[in-house]
Amino acid sequence: xxxxxxxxxxxxxxxxxxxxxxxxxxxxxxxxxxxxxxxxxxxxxxxxxxxxxxxxxxxxxxxxxxxxxxxxxxxxxxxxxxxxxxxxxxxxxxxxxxxxxxxxxxxxxxxxxxxxxxxxxxxxxxxxxxxxxxxxxxxxxxxxxxxxxxxx
Numbered sequence: 001x002x003x004x005x006x007x008x009x010x011x012x013x014x015x016x017x018x019x020x021x022x023x024x025x026x027x028x029x030x031x032x033x034x035x036x037x038x039x040x041x042x043x044x045x046x047x048x049x050x051x052x053x054x055x056x057x058x059x060x061x062x063x064x065x066x067x068x069x070x071x072x073x074x075x076x077x078x079x080x081x082x083x084x085x086x087x088x089x090x091x092x093x094x095x096x097x098x099x100x101x102x103x104x105x106x107x108x109x110x111x112x113x114x115x116x117x118x119x120x121x122x123x124x125x126x127x128x129x130x131x132x133x134x135x136x137x138x139x140x141x142x143x144x145x146x147x148x149x150x151x152x
Contacts, residue, residue: 009083
């Protein structure tokens, strides 16, 4: 499967997700690398500093699997086999990096989980006999993220 079809499949899976993000880096030769993630699950600063900046610094090289593994030698990258594996990684707070070289697509996931905000703790005013012992916080997007983690 080519990278465009893979990206389209993932976009379709997240079409109803308002915080799904896609960032594109173009090489000097016009080769496209796409980074997909969910804004509230990932650390945007980490993605910018550790993924997008290194890609933009290497714009004059041809991107391939080996090149990406070299650029991100300090990041633990996990290869994704298909769109379902990539979507699962995105839902767990990973940024998925997709590209194509010599008509072969490649897809890697890099851990970019965010740990921002007030920690979610057990509510002191309510006791729970069965189920998760987590309480909502003031930040609505953090609450949505918490629910996604529970439902996953």
